[in-house]
Every structure is written in structure tokens, then in C-alpha cells.
Amino acid sequence: MTLQVNNLQCIRGDRELFSGLSFALQQKQLLMLEGANGSGKTTLLRTLCGLYLQEQGDILWDGVSIRKLDDQYRQELLYLGHYNAIKMDLTALENLRINTLLGGYNPGDNALMQALDAIGLFGFEDYPTRQLSQGQKRRVALARLLVSKQKLWILDEPFVALDVAAVELLQNIIAAHVDAGGMAILTTHQEVPLTTGAVKRLRLGEKQGVLADA
Amino acid sequence: MTLQVNNLQCIRGDRELFSGLSFALQQKQLLMLEGANGSGKTTLLRTLCGLYLQEQGDILWDGVSIRKLDDQYRQELLYLGHYNAIKMDLTALENLRINTLLGGYNPGDNALMQALDAIGLFGFEDYPTRQLSQGQKRRVALARLLVSKQKLWILDEPFVALDVAAVELLQNIIAAHVDAGGMAILTTHQEVPLTTGAVKRLRLGEKQGVLADA
Amino acid sequence: MKINWFKYAAPMNFYSLAGKLIPFFWIAAIAFTLLGLYWGFFKTADVLNDQKQYYRIIYVHVASAWMAMWLYAVMVFWAALGLIFNTRLSYMMASATAITGANMTLIALITGAIWGKTSWGTWWDWDPKLTTFLILLFIYMGYLALQSAIDDTRRSDKASALLALVGLAIVPVIYFAVNCPDPNECASLHQESSLKRVEANILIGMLVTTLGFWMYSFAVILMRVRNIILDRERKTSWVSKLKEINQ
Amino acid sequence: MLSAFWIVLKRDLLLALRRRNEVFTVLFFFIVVISLFPLGVGVEEKILTKIAPGIVWIAALLASTLALDRLFSSDFEDGTLEQLLLTPHSLSVMVFAKIVAHWLLTGLPLVLIAPLVGLLYQIPVDSIAVMMLVLLLGTPVLSMIGAIGAALTLGLRGGGVLLSFLVLPLYIPVLVYGAGAISASMAQGVSIQPYLLLLSAFMILSLIFAPWATAAALKISIE
Amino acid sequence: MLSAFWIVLKRDLLLALRRRNEVFTVLFFFIVVISLFPLGVGVEEKILTKIAPGIVWIAALLASTLALDRLFSSDFEDGTLEQLLLTPHSLSVMVFAKIVAHWLLTGLPLVLIAPLVGLLYQIPVDSIAVMMLVLLLGTPVLSMIGAIGAALTLGLRGGGVLLSFLVLPLYIPVLVYGAGAISASMAQGVSIQPYLLLLSAFMILSLIFAPWATAAALKISIE
Amino acid sequence: MSEFFSMGGFGVYIWSAMAVAFVLILLETISLIIQRKSIIRDIKRVKRLEQRRQKEQTSR
Ligand code: HEM
Numbered sequence A, B: 001m002t003l004q005v006n007n008l009q010c011i012r013g014d015r016e017l018f019s020g021l022s023f024a025l026q027q028k029q030l031l032m033l034e035g036a037n038g039s040g041k042t043t044l045l046r047t048l049c050g051l052y053l054q055e056q057g058d059i060l061w062d063g064v065s066i067r068k069l070d071d072q073y074r075q076e077l078l079y080l081g082h083y084n085a086i087k088m089d090l091t092a093l094e095n096l097r098i099n100t101l102l103g104g105y106n107p108g109d110n111a112l113m114q115a116l117d118a119i120g121l122f123g124f125e126d127y128p129t130r131q132l133s134q135g136q137k138r139r140v141a142l143a144r145l146l147v148s149k150q151k152l153w154i155l156d157e158p159f160v161a162l163d164v165a166a167v168e169l170l171q172n173i174i175a176a177h178v179d180a181g182g183m184a185i186l187t188t189h190q191e192v193p194l195t196t197g198a199v200k201r202l203r204l205g206e207k208q209g210v211l212a213d214a
Numbered sequence C: 001m002k003i004n005w006f007k008y009a010a011p012m013n014f015y016s017l018a019g020k021l022i023p024f025f026w027i028a029a030i031a032f033t034l035l036g037l038y039w040g041f042f043k044t045a046d047v048l049n050d051q052k053q054y055y056r057i058i059y060v061h062v063a064s065a066w067m068a069m070w071l072y073a074v075m076v077f078w079a080a081l082g083l084i085f086n087t088r089l090s091y092m093m094a095s096a097t098a099i100t101g102a103n104m105t106l107i108a109l110i111t112g113a114i115w116g117k118t119s120w121g122t123w124w125d126w127d128p129k130l131t132t133f134l135i136l137l138f139i140y141m142g143y144l145a146l147q148s149a150i151d152d153t154r155r156s157d158k159a160s161a162l163l164a165l166v167g168l169a170i171v172p173v174i175y176f177a178v179n180c181p182d183p184n185e186c187a188s189l190h191q192e193s194s195l196k197r198v199e200a201n202i203l204i205g206m207l208v209t210t211l212g213f214w215m216y217s218f219a220v221i222l223m224r225v226r227n228i229i230l231d232r233e234r235k236t237s238w239v240s241k242l243k244e245i246n247q
Numbered sequence D, E: 001m002l003s004a005f006w007i008v009l010k011r012d013l014l015l016a017l018r019r020r021n022e023v024f025t026v027l028f029f030f031i032v033v034i035s036l037f038p039l040g041v042g043v044e045e046k047i048l049t050k051i052a053p054g055i056v057w058i059a060a061l062l063a064s065t066l067a068l069d070r071l072f073s074s075d076f077e078d079g080t081l082e083q084l085l086l087t088p089h090s091l092s093v094m095v096f097a098k099i100v101a102h103w104l105l106t107g108l109p110l111v112l113i114a115p116l117v118g119l120l121y122q123i124p125v126d127s128i129a130v131m132m133l134v135l136l137l138g139t140p141v142l143s144m145i146g147a148i149g150a151a152l153t154l155g156l157r158g159g160g161v162l163l164s165f166l167v168l169p170l171y172i173p174v175l176v177y178g179a180g181a182i183s184a185s186m187a188q189g190v191s192i193q194p195y196l197l198l199l200s201a202f203m204i205l206s207l208i209f210a211p212w213a214t215a216a217a218l219k220i221s222i223e
Numbered sequence F: 001m002s003e004f005f006s007m008g009g010f011g012v013y014i015w016s017a018m019a020v021a022f023v024l025i026l027l028e029t030i031s032l033i034i035q036r037k038s039i040i041r042d043i044k045r046v047k048r049l050e051q052r053r054q055k056e057q058t059s060r
């Protein structure tokens, strides 16, 4: 499985965010997307998901355009954006259940409870998420990662609002996913040491380009 | 000017978040609030603002209860929460203008433009904030700090979504404010070196208590 | 003798006090209601001929109608007390009163509708009195809906109390507007008291039944307050020491 | 495919039922709206019976629009909508589930409460049956047309204008024929069949096109 | 104090102009409701003229509640409302500014469009003037009572319907006397002065109490 | 006797009015009793859980 990006150009309003962007991502690889605020990271991630339409260039999954693959591609994809995509009126468990069901599989409530416990929400599973703190809400969204079967994770600033312990936990989760043959693309402004697996770096903005692989 | 907190207890739902909390903050001091997700940092900050009502204890500003002082206290207070409190349909400049006007003074459009430029929004002043990136939206909210005259800043995770350069910039802004005789209370999960001024640390959660002053 | 009222404003003390009072109110409620109905059904044969027998609905109808209005006042009273003194018990009393008030309104409406079918030949008519009562039901329901829509008890107590106060300001105006849609014709609004036209024997039955309903309201409101107290104070030590918890 | 429909439907109903009282609130809201008219219009029985069809439809329209606003926008604002777009299911199916949920919460209660309206406005029993039937046919159309508008105007600046421009004129035929059918059933010797046929046609057409159009509109709006 | 009023008023109007929606939604809704009745009731002139006052007021009530939902909730969701609470100004003043903005956007357009209704329902010219006058007196009361309800239901699920359910019964006095005044003006030899006096009294009372009660409700809701 | 129950032809109405009133009153009372029982049951359950947890902690 490969994600291949060829000569991508994105325009927002009347500003060109980036152009001629090409890279490829293999299994067991992790792509760190860097760039200042407003350099187009979120836009790139959303384009990779098919939520935003590029001006030029192709995005290929195993050599086929993601537009053509459509739901076959989305089957392999897990995207987590700036928003948590959880419903404030539902409990943590209900949110997680619905999100995984919609993702296309049903791990059962036991697995879900375990995932919530693992992410540090023990005792909060039955609270409406409205009553959780900012970081706890983020954790509810992130719990999906623990029960996901998708190959490609696209995470937009996943570490935001998390405390130190949770950041470390999440690092391990991502590393484990990549090691197990997954792929991940993520952006973050925090310095997060991600050691295992092959880490690629891509910089958007003034000095756009693929940096040295770690 | 002092902010004095005596024996404060806060309850959310049926959980006691903290109790017996006491500390004092003088001019030229900065208080770093620490604690895991859900330990009650946001609740404490909102209580200090008077947005949330404590179960027990007093909050005194110059020896007088903030409930009594009411708008006199609010005159001295600048709070920035998890939400940016900006209107998506207004431009960055309009948002900043309204926020400062409501804060009680009118620095004039030139000063506002300068503040926006200083915070890194040059060229984006006339965009509706809907069209800004996450970090740029946060900057619009933070631009208020540059034109504020308030003595007490209460900032809830101000560094979230900011890129490295902006984090540094904001550190300097806060340091300058404290050095100039202001006071600031802030929470953050990122390691942010704040060197100048007297930094106090307060930890919520299991090991609640005032840590050593730096 | 000086009674320490504030002692009973504490939920713990009120809980046990209410527990002692409830049986008496139940006995009084049953006694008065049965007495009133007995009087109404068996001592009024001379007053009611065959075409007027439907008058016997009056006992439950008027009793519930009066309680419906009276309980609204009681509810507002507790709500105001809560907002002024910020005592938890007052809020609890207010919300306990509301449901019984709504129930009484419903009884008055339904029995009134049945009466209407016998007396006017139609279930419903947009008569001022009936309309007022329908609106009273809406207002009770609004209060209850608001209360149940808020999870946080602190907020729901205060918000619904404020709504009750706003209602207090507007309900009399609504009553006036519905009863007198043309202000030209009611420069002096004096409602003819319908009580004057009621035979003394029926009146006695009616009043005694009303007393019974009143006692009933006391009883159920106290029962509900006890439930609310238990529910909200479940974490406290005095609750876990209660007899009913430990048996 | 079917499972996506059920998940979304269940989710939306769960969200609405989180407070059991919400359904009752909708019911009571109808009764309130319906009892306002006699207060404003006066209580002449004949007139009341005559305007009853219009009143019922106004109440339907109002309930439908009141909840329409939040149909997609609450999902949009918290990022749930983009997650729906990224699931490996057909968007139209999920959108259809959302529309069905909207109708179950705003249209169906109205159908069920119709007999009470009949009681309050002294409408003959036969006409009450007709009323329930046309409401059953017409309210889904309101939900479906409304959904297209809601999707098109999602998060747009000045979206509301578009919504009302777009949606309200399309509502009017439903209202006119819906109210017309009830009036016709109260008049002597007027057939209501043409009304019913027209309303059914509206419903079938909107069933076919609305979910698809709404899904397309959502995709445009979310970029 | 005055400056806070102007800042908030200007801000709300600016936002509405940017979005342009509320004004039009409300206007369209009003027109649809008004034009529905002749279609449903049939065009018997006498009946139409007779029910016109009631219909106008009902339409006004419903239109007013339509936009009420967003009065505080949009500010609440993006954190602007808590910032308002933290400014060194009186909350009642700022709340009053928001109410005025709401009225300018939803009440005033109805007053201005009233002559059109007169045309549709063949109301005599004198009565149209009266209609505009009572709408001018009555719609601010609607906005003010509505604001209390909006503040109380802030951030609750099912907000829109719950809000209308709470608020509509409280609108009744305005409805009764507003419609009564127009009817009286169409009848021969009935004075409308008492109606106007009553409506003015409502307005003054609500001017005094509503901003204060709304501010109190907001403070309760924002915890 | 049957004359008493028929109430001059209005028996159905009168008795159904009485029935409505007393059914509603009864419902209210019963629901209160049920509510009380379920609250008490709930408190007891939580208390048992608490006790067991404490025991486990001390035995550890
Ligand atoms: C304000 C609350 C109410 C009070 C205090 C009240 C009281 C009374 C009283 C004292 C009577 C009998 C005396 C008389 O004939 O004047 C009566 C009769 C009646 N009530 Fe009520 N009632 C109230 C509400 C209602 C409601 C809500 C309804 C209907 C849903 C209703 C329907 C009737 C009917 C149909 C009669 C018989 C009138 C007749 O004799 O022709 N009432 N009411």
C-alpha cells in the first residue's frame, strides 16, 4: 500500500498555498508535516482525505486516484481534524461506539470500554461529554485510534489540549500503529520525539519541500 | 495590587475538584497552573474571573471580594479561555476593535493594525476570520493582549494551535507584561520556559498545592 | 415558644420532619375527600333533579381547579424564597410543587371538559375560564420542561425559579387579557362570583372535598421533596446513616 | 448501506431523545401554537373551523423550520459532518437517515396530535382523517425540501437568505394543496382525490431527488 | 455605559448585515404565513378581513420566535458571551442593546411590511395605520419577553422548540390586545385608546424589567 | 342502586370524571412510591460497591 502525491497544488481564496508538491508514503512510515500557522497544513491534510479539491495534481492510493476509489479509499482512512467530532449530549462510550460503527466495524462494547480506559477516561465513560474538560474531550476523540482497523491515519494536531502523560501515551499509540504496518501523517507544533519507524518530514511554507528522512 | 485566594473549594456535578486552596499573587508575579486533564484548571480560572461560583472560600482583589467589586474588578481583568471569542463573520480588525472597545478603551485603528501585524497577521487584517487557519484565529484573539491595559491576565492554554515562532512571541509578550508590573495566571501543557519575573507554580489534582517559587 | 425555622431549612432535618408529617396529611386527605363526596352524593338529592345530576362533577372539578391555582402561588413563593436566600430546600419545594400543580390543572381540565359535554354538549369551547386554564397548564409544563432540560441542578433550580417569577408577573396579565379581551367593556372588571349561585348543600360538599385535595397536595409534595432530598444528598453521610438505607 | 442508515438514524434519535421530554415539548408546542389562534382571531366557531386547515399547516411549517436550522449545522460545527463524509458509506443514505429522523421528530408528532386539533376546532371526524392523511403525505416533503436548503446554506455567509429564498417558495405548493384538501373535505361534494394525488406525487419526487441533491449540496458546502 | 450599548448594538447589526439572513427569513416567513390563509380559507372577503388582525399578530409572534433561538446562542458557542460578562459594563445595558438589535431585525421589518398585509386582506386604510402603530408598540415587547426565554434556555438541547414553548404563552396579552385594537379600529364607534394604553404599559413595564431579568438569566445560564 | 349509578343518565360522565380524577391522583402517588424505592435501591447499590472497594483496598 502506498500513498502517492504528484505535483499537488492547492489554492485558497486567491492565495496559492503550495504547488508542485510530491511525495510518497509507504507502510511503516510516518510523515511529519511542518510549517508555520497558515502555511496550509490543514488544507493539505483535508485534500489528502478528499474533503478539499486540489487545483492541480493527483493523489494516488496504490496507484489509483482517490476520487476513483471513493469509499474503498475511505475504508482505509482515519482522519482527525481540529474538531473533535464528538456529540456533547452523548456519553463518551456512545460517541466512540457510533464513530467506530460508522467507520465500518463493530468491536463490541467491551473493547470500546477498554479503549476508553486505556486513553485515561476510566470512570468517565458514562458522562455526557459536555461535562468533560477540554483534554478529556480530545481523549474521547482519540480513543478511536485504539480500536481502528484503518491503515492510514491522518491526524491534525492530535496533541492539542493533552497533558504530558497523554501526549506520551498518544506517541506510543502512533508508533505502535506505524510499526504494525500502518501509515500516519500528522502535524504538530509541539516538539514530539517520535522515535520508531521511518519518520519523514515535509515542510510547507517559505521553504517548502521534503526534508531529510529520519 | 494583590489577588488573594483563601480556602477555595470548587465542585462540579458531584465531584470535588479541589478544596482548601489558598494562594496570593502580587504584581510582577506570574502563576503557572499545572495539572492533568480534568484536574480543574479551567474551572479554577473561571472561578477567579467570577464566571463560576465557588462552593466555599473567598477571592479577594486588594482585600475586597471580587463579587463586591464587580465591574471595578473586571476593569482590571483580561480572560482568554479555550474559545477564541471571535466572530467568524467579522474581519480580524473588526473583531479586535470590538473586543478592545468592550474592554473599555479605544486605542484607535492604527494601534490595532500594529498589534495585528506584531502578532503575525500582516496581510490578513481584512479577511473574515472564518477564512483563517486555526493558529491565525488564535492569534486574532491574542492580539488583544498587545493593546490591553488590564493588570491581571488570566490565560487558559494560550499556546494551543500556535506555531513555534508565535509561542516564543507570546512568551515575550507575557514576560513583558509581568515585568511592567502586571500579573498573569496561565495554564499550559507545553513546556514553556518563562524566565523573567517571579514564577509561581500551583499544581491541581492528586498532589495539589503551591510548588516552590522559581 | 421560639421555633428555630432555620433548623428545618436544612434538608437533613426537613427530611425527618416531613416523614413524620406525611401520614397525618394522608389521613386528613382521605377523610375530608370521602366526607365531601359522601355529602355531595347523598345529602343533595333534594337539590338536584334528574337533568341536573351532572352537577356532581363539581366536587372534583372545583377542588382541583382551586388547588391548581393555589399551588402556582405556592410554587412561586418557594422559587422567590430560593432566589432571595439561596436555600436549597426552597428550590426543592418549588420543583416538588410544580408537578402536583400540573396534575391538578390536568384534572380540572379533563373533568371540566366532561362537564362541558354534559352541560353544553361540547367537549371544548374557547371560553375565558377554560382558556386561562389551558394556558396555566402550558406554563406549568414550561416550568417542568425547562427544569428537566437542564442537567446541572444548580442551574436548573435557579433558571426555573426565575421563570416562575417571570410567570408571576405575566400570568395575572394573561388572566386579565383572556377574561377581558375588550378593555372598553371592562373598565371595572368584576367577576360575578359563581359561588353565590351554588346551593348551600353542594357548597359544603365542594368545600370539604377541596380541603381533602389540599391535604392530599401537602402529602404528595412532602413525599416528593423527600425523594428529591434523598436523590440530591445521596453522597452525604446523614443519608447513608438513614434507617431505610441500612435495613 | 442499510446499516449506515440505521446507525445515523439511531444516532439522531438518540440525540433528540437524550431528554425524554423533548418529544413532549414538540407536542406541547403544537398545542400552544394551535391555541393561540382563537385568542387572536376570536372564537366564532364557524370561522375557527374554516381556518383550521391553514392553522394546522402553519404549525407544521413552523415546527419543520424551527428544527431545520440545526439539521446539519450542529454536525458541521463540531466536525461530525466531515467525519460522516469520510465514512465508507453512501452520503445520500446517511443524509436520508437524517431527514427521516427530522421528520420523525417534527412531522410525525403533528400527524398524531391532529385529532386533538380537530377536537379544539370542532372539525368533523371525516375531515380529521383527511387531515391526518395529508399531513402524513405532506410533512415529509417539508423535511426533504428543507434539508436541501439547509445543506446548501451550511455555514455560508448570508446563507439564511438563500435558505428562505430557496425553501419557502417550494413549501408553498405543499401548504396550498395540503390545506386545500382539508378544506375540500369539509365542503360538500368536492373530491379530494386530486389533492391526494398531487401530494403523493410531490412526496415521491422529493423522495427520489432530495437525498441525492442534499448530499451533493453538502459536499459543496463542506470544502 | 451608553458606549457599551452602542458598541454591542453596532456589532450585532454588523453581524446581521454580514449574514443578511435573519431579516429575510423572518420577512419571508411572515409573508408565507399571511398568504397561506387566503389560500386555505378561501377568499371570502368578509371572513378574511375579520381574521386579518389575528393572523397578522400570530404571524408576528411566530416570526419573532424564529430568530430568538440565535439571539444569545451564537455568542455563547464561540465564547463571546462570557467575554461580554467580563467587560466592566453593566450586563443589562449590553443585553438591552442585543434586544434592540433583535427588534430592529425582526420587529421593524414586520411593521414596515404591514401595508402589504392590508392590501392582501382588504383592510381599510385607517386600520392599516392602526395596525402599524400597534405593531410598533407590541413587537418590542415580544423581543423583550423572548430574550428572557432565550437566556434561560441557552445551550440546552432542543433549544428552539423548548424556547418557543416557554415563550409563546407569555406573548398572549400582546396578542389579545394587539389584535383587539385592529379589530376595534375596523368596527364603528369603538375607541382604540384603551388598547393603546394597555400596550404602551406593557412596553414600558417590559422595558424596565426585561433587560434586568435577561441579564440575571444569562448569569445563571453561563456557569 | 342502579338508579344511583345512572345518575339520571349522566352516570357515565360523572363516574368517568371521578375516575379520571382518582386515577391521576393515584398515578402520582404510585409514581412517587416507585421513585422513592428506586432511589433507595440505587443508594444502597452504590454503598455496597463502595464497601467492597474499601475492603479490597485494605486487603491488598
Ligand atoms: C379557573 C378555574 C375554574 C374554577 C374555579 C371553576 C369553577 C367552577 C364552578 C364553581 C362551577 C360551578 C358553578 C357554576 O355553574 O358557576 C363550574 C362549572 C363548570 N366548569 Fe369550571 N372551573 C374552572 C375551570 C374550568 C375548566 C378548565 C373547565 C373545562 C375544561 C371548566 C368547565 C366547567 C363547566 C363546563 C361548568 C358547567 C357550567 C354550567 O353550569 O353550565 N371549568 N366551574
Ligand SMILES: Nc1ncnc2c1ncn2[C@@H]1O[C@H](COP(=O)(O)OP(=O)(O)OP(=O)(O)O)[C@@H](O)[C@H]1O
Pocket: A130, A131, A132, A133, A134, A135, A136, A161, A163, B012, B013, B017, B035, B036, B037, B038, B039, B040, B041, B042, B043, B044
Ligand atoms: N459543565 C460541566 N458539568 C459538570 N462537570 C464538568 C463540567 N465541565 C467540567 N466538568 C468536570 O470538571 C472537571 C475539571 O474540568 P476542567 O475543565 O476545569 O479541567 P481542566 O483542568 O481545565 O482540564 P484540561 O486540561 O483538559 O482543560 C472535569 O473532570 C470535568 O469532568
Ligand SMILES: Nc1ncnc2c1ncn2[C@@H]1O[C@H](COP(=O)(O)OP(=O)(O)OP(=O)(O)O)[C@@H](O)[C@H]1O
Pocket: A012, A013, A017, A035, A036, A037, A038, A039, A040, A041, A042, A043, A044, B130, B131, B132, B133, B134, B135, B136, B161, B163, D223
Ligand atoms: N475557508 C477558507 N477560505 C479561504 N481561505 C482559507 C480558508 N481556510 C483557510 N484559508 C487560508 O488557507 C491558509 C492555510 O490554512 P490552513 O488551515 O491549511 O493552515 P494550517 O497550516 O493548518 O495552519 P495552522 O497551523 O494555524 O492550523 C490560511 O492562510 C488561510 O488564510
Ligand SMILES: [Mg+2]
Pocket: A041, A042, A043, A156, B133, B134, B135
Ligand atoms: Mg491547521
Ligand SMILES: [Mg+2]
Pocket: A133, A134, A135, B041, B042, B043, B156
Ligand atoms: Mg481546561
